[in-house]
Amino acid sequence: MRVDATSVCCYSSRMQFWTELRTALMLARVGSVSGAADALGVHRATVNRNIDTLEVEFQAPLFQRHARGYTLTETGQEMLDVVGRADEMLSDLSGRSRGKVGQLSGTLVVTALAGITPLVMPALRDFHRAYPQIKL
Template identity: 50%
Template structure:
């Protein structure tokens, strides 16, 4: 091969690489647009968020669907909803956006100043455990807000529904999750002094007849005392029932009934007393769970450090 031919081949290879790079960037732009439409629900909202015209958003979606060979959205009067393929696209786009933002932060030298949002999913009884870590995280990162998703449903971390999950019970076994033990929580039935003065203190598990209870309407089915509640507490003995853990806690403090509280709830309180002996079966292991693709991002690592430090 002559020097001229080598030169032409080199120029051709460089052109092909630039073309491929441009094509990849266009795909990322289209993915990011689709992600915003999926997250915000309408083309108008996505266009405003991205600073695009509506026609540009529609063009990006059409181009992405042409590339994939199938629709990613179902159009309807109220907006856009995802097809099964769209769910997969959303998962990929969410991870890509998180990773690119993380890389951009490092490149700009602002790795310690995290921005945006971090989502944590957990059961309501354990929300108090995270208040101090979140406060310290916010002090270090004043431009990053924390969203707490309180639900009994397990968030799908692989679809970007949360960055961190605080899971209770058996260790999660999902192959793409990074799981570490957080702490053990001790749960028991507690009564306030005002309740004890009014109704007396039960002498044990066989002396609960006639006593009143404050409970979640479903007994918080994923917690270990749920079956005990079903077996031992008839509906007629439930004085107050709320899905909101804070309401139930206030009801117990007001002496309206006996309720399940954690060792954290009763720490430093002298007016709440355990009703039954400690029951190992009611202890709960808590696990910190992240997705392997986002586990090493600055945002996730910073929050995990604060949670583990408390």
């Protein structure tokens, strides 16, 4: 695969666009700029800038600003319906890949003196319940 300045620029631009979309999704969920900023770990100015950029991109207001917070416009709701589904699918994909990477399997052999077997067995039962793919 050949990587050039154009592809890096486009990738960076797409990632920024996704960041802006996720910012809008969080703002819609919590209803306030400060709440969205806290949830995302960014400054309030970043949330405002991302929303402003999206509204320019979509050429329409996405939120109605009120004294008590933000609510979605019709255009904003349509956009965030799609963004919400995409975010769920990406989270599911991420969870699946993490599950496969971190999944334990194999055989565990435990050797113990007969006298301590009653002490070990409850822990082994709990272990087997937590990791059924591991043979004991």
